[in-house]
Amino acid sequence: MSFTLAIVGRPNVGKSTLFNRLVGKKLALVDDQPGVTRDLREGDAKLFDMRFTVIDTAGLEDVTDDSLQGRMRRLTERAVDMADICLFLVDGRAGITSTDLVFADILRRKSARVILGVNKAEGKAGDAGALDAWSMGLGEPVRLSAEHGEGMEDLYHILRPLADEFQERAEADAPLVDVDLAEGEADLEGTEADWAPTEKHPLQIAVIGRPNAGKSTLINKILGEDRLLTGPEAGITRDAISLRAQWQGTPIRIFDTAGMRKKAKVTEKLEKLSVADGLRAVRFAEVVVVLLDAEIPFEQQDLRIADFAETEGRAVVVAVNKWDLEGEKQEKLMALKEAFERLLPQLRGAPLVTVSAKTGRGLDRLHDAILRAHAIWNIRVPTARLNTWLGAMTEAHPPPAPGGRRIKLRYMTQVKTRPPGFVVMCSHPEDMPDSYRRYLVNGLRDHFDMPGTPIRVTMRGQG
Ligand code: GDP
Ligand code: GDP
Numbered sequence: 001m002s003f004t005l006a007i008v009g010r011p012n013v014g015k016s017t018l019f020n021r022l023v024g025k026k027l028a029l030v031d032d033q034p035g036v037t038r039d040l041r042e043g044d045a046k047l048f049d050m051r052f053t054v055i056d057t058a059g060l061e062d063v064t065d066d067s068l069q070g071r072m073r074r075l076t077e078r079a080v081d082m083a084d085i086c087l088f089l090v091d092g093r094a095g096i097t098s099t100d101l102v103f104a105d106i107l108r109r110k111s112a113r114v115i116l117g118v119n120k121a122e123g124k125a126g127d128a129g130a131l132d133a134w135s136m137g138l139g140e141p142v143r144l145s146a147e148h149g150e151g152m153e154d155l156y157h158i159l160r161p162l163a164d165e166f167q168e169r170a171e172a173d174a175p176l177v178d179v180d181l182a183e184g185e186a187d188l189e190g191t192e193a194d195w196a197p198t199e200k201h202p203l204q205i206a207v208i209g210r211p212n213a214g215k216s217t218l219i220n221k222i223l224g225e226d227r228l229l230t231g232p233e234a235g236i237t238r239d240a241i242s243l244r245a246q247w248q249g250t251p252i253r254i255f256d257t258a259g260m261r262k263k264a265k266v267t268e269k270l271e272k273l274s275v276a277d278g279l280r281a282v283r284f285a286e287v288v289v290v291l292l293d294a295e296i297p298f299e300q301q302d303l304r305i306a307d308f309a310e311t312e313g314r315a316v317v318v319a320v321n322k323w324d325l326e327g328e329k330q331e332k333l334m335a336l337k338e339a340f341e342r343l344l345p346q347l348r349g350a351p352l353v354t355v356s357a358k359t360g361r362g363l364d365r366l367h368d369a370i371l372r373a374h375a376i377w378n379i380r381v382p383t384a385r386l387n388t389w390l391g392a393m394t395e396a397h398p399p400p401a402p403g404g405r406r407i408k409l410r411y412m413t414q415v416k417t418r419p420p421g422f423v424v425m426c427s428h429p430e431d432m433p434d435s436y437r438r439y440l441v442n443g444l445r446d447h448f449d450m451p452g453t454p455i456r457v458t459m460r461g462q463g
Contacts, residue, residue: 003166005045005159006055006083008076008107010099013091014119018146019056022047040079040244042253047156050163055079076106081199082244085162086112087155088138092121092129096136104136115158116141122148195378195417202244202251203374206281208305209291214321218291218357219254222247242284248367255281278305286377286418287315287370294322294354297336298343306344313419315377315453316350317369324356348442349451377453378417385448386412386422393443402431410462421456429459 007015023043045054057072057079080086088107090100107114116138118130122145133141142158144151197203207215223245242253278301282288288309292302297320309316318340326332333354340352351369355362390412399407411425424440426432441455 002052003084003163004053004055004082006057006079006086007089008057008079008086009089009103010097011072013089013094014146015056015089018087018089018117018119018144019043019054021146021149021152022054040075040082042242042244047152047159050156050159052159052163055083073102073106076103077110078199078244080107080110080112084113084166085115085159087115087117089117089119089144090129090133090136090141092118092126092133092143095129096132100136104138107138113162114138115155117144117151117155118142119144119146121145122150195374197251197374199251202253203370204242204253204255204284204286205289205370206255206278206285206287207289207291208278208281208309209321210293210296210299210301213291213293214357215291218289218319218321218355219243221357221360221363222252222254248364250367250371255284279308282309282312282314285309285314287317287373289366289370290316290318292318292320292336294320294326294332294336298339303343306347310344310346310454313454313456315373315419316347317366317373317452318347318350318352319362319366320352320354321357323354323362324359326354329354346454347452349445351452373452376450377419379420379448379450379453380417381414381420381444381448383413386414389443389447390424390440393440397439399426399436400433402428402433405431407432407436416456419454419456420450421458423458423460425462426459427461429461432459 007018009015019041022045024046041056043054043056045052057075086107088103090096116133116136118126118133118141120126121130121143126143126145130141130143142151142154144155195201207218209215223243242255244251244253246252282305288306290302290306290309292298306316306318320336323329337352340350341348344350351373353362353366353369355366357363390409394409399409401407405428407429408427409424410427413423415421415423422444437457437459440457444455444457445451
């Protein structure tokens with residue numbers, strides 16, 4: 001657990017340059033791509049031994065008209081809401097401008113925790129700017145040169161105590177995951193507020209699928225703008241990034257595998273690379289959207305990644321894309337459902353949604369399916385209800401008696417969420433056949449209505 005730093009400030013003060021320096025890779029979209037707009041970018045930053053998340057609000061260089069001014073302001077406000085600390089950059093060479101004051105005002109009204117940075121302060125040229133910056137009333141400015149890497153130690157010394165503070169707070173708040181059963185029934189009744197997506201903890205989504213399934217098209221549609229570069233541009237280099245957006249009012253963070261894949265210039269490497277990307281995306285995600293091409297559904301690669309998502313304990317939603325091209329929709333749907341049950345029994349009941357990334361049809365249903373999958377992934381079943389259910393299950397079908405010793409199921413409780421995990425206290429757990437455990441898993445899934453999420457059931461002996 002670490003903290004999140006947002007780099008804010010008017011265009012051209014050097015936010016991207018600093019972002020790139022902190023993230024340590026050439027992540028930014030190159031400036032010579034005309035017409036590229038983008039949303040908040042986010043990366044894992046490293047400053048000496050300190051690691052944190054950094055958010056960049058850059059990419060609005062061409063802001064001239066009023067609507068874009070508004071957009072810049074909204075973007076900054078969102079970044080401030082998401083961050084623990086804001087690094088407010090000004091340009092030490094240009095001095096404080098009226099636009100800087102607009103940003104200072106946003107930060108003040110949001111009562112954000114602010115560090116004032118005077119960038120482009122290499123050499124003597126920054127002296128005046130640093131003095132000028134004092135007048136903002138935001139405390140002592142730290143002099144930086146994002147381009148030349150100067151001032152990084154000063155920045156470190158300012159951030160370090162704040163980082164430690166966040167660390168302590170995180171440890172104090174850390175949830176108990178593995179409840180000690182000896183203490184009896186732990187309070188597992190969560191409220192929605194525990195996990196509902198917020199700006200600070202957006203719902204993390206990855207869209208995976210074979211090349212050409214339509215991942216970029218879908219992500220673009222979700223983000224509502226041409227924020228990803230799709231189409232024929234070859235050799236666009238970009239590393240793993242995630243993009244933030246509000247999708248029908250839900251704060252989301254979407255992992256951009258498509259952008260990553262496009263860095264492969266050699267076509268034959270595409271398949272291989274996209275599998276590796278898919279696996280990374282799965283680790284990142286809370287909900288994995290397996291995007292299938294309606295024409296070529298359930299390819300080996302799709303199956304492998306879907307299975308991996310289950311193994312990694314992610315919620316899964318299957319989306320069948322290019323539905324606009326389908327003629328016999330009903331028959332096709334039946335066939336798809338049948339294939340799904342047969343090929344991915346471990347994901348029984350996971351939602352299957354038909355969409356057209358191109359036209360946008362079905363995206364509202366996809367949104368709802370994702371939200372529901374996320375809710376199920378976070379579900380908490382009260383212990384009393386579990387045990388009533390367990391009683392009925394064992395009565396209907398008693399556990400086996402291998403070697404003449406009947407296994408007794410005593411008690412059951414949910415020990416974790418994301419995905420839901422349960423422990424059954426029983427005699428001779430080592431003798432419990434897997435078929436009975438599956439009987440319980442399937443029963444849980446049906447009775448408590450938990451389709452599409454991996455369910456873990458562990459047998460444990462008492463004493
Ligand atoms: P942003 O719009 O705030 O993201 O700004 P950019 O990172 O795109 O930088 C704007 C311009 O300022 C670019 O031409 C950078 O090369 C330049 N720049 C960034 N940091 C520094 C610095 O520390 N010193 C100098 N002299 N120029 C810088
Ligand atoms: P990616 O490789 O998975 O990122 O796939 P792209 O998003 O680049 O899409 C591959 C091709 O499929 C492009 O030519 C898209 O225009 C097309 N495509 C994507 N979604 C749809 C859709 O819903 N309907 C149709 N007809 N074509 C689509």
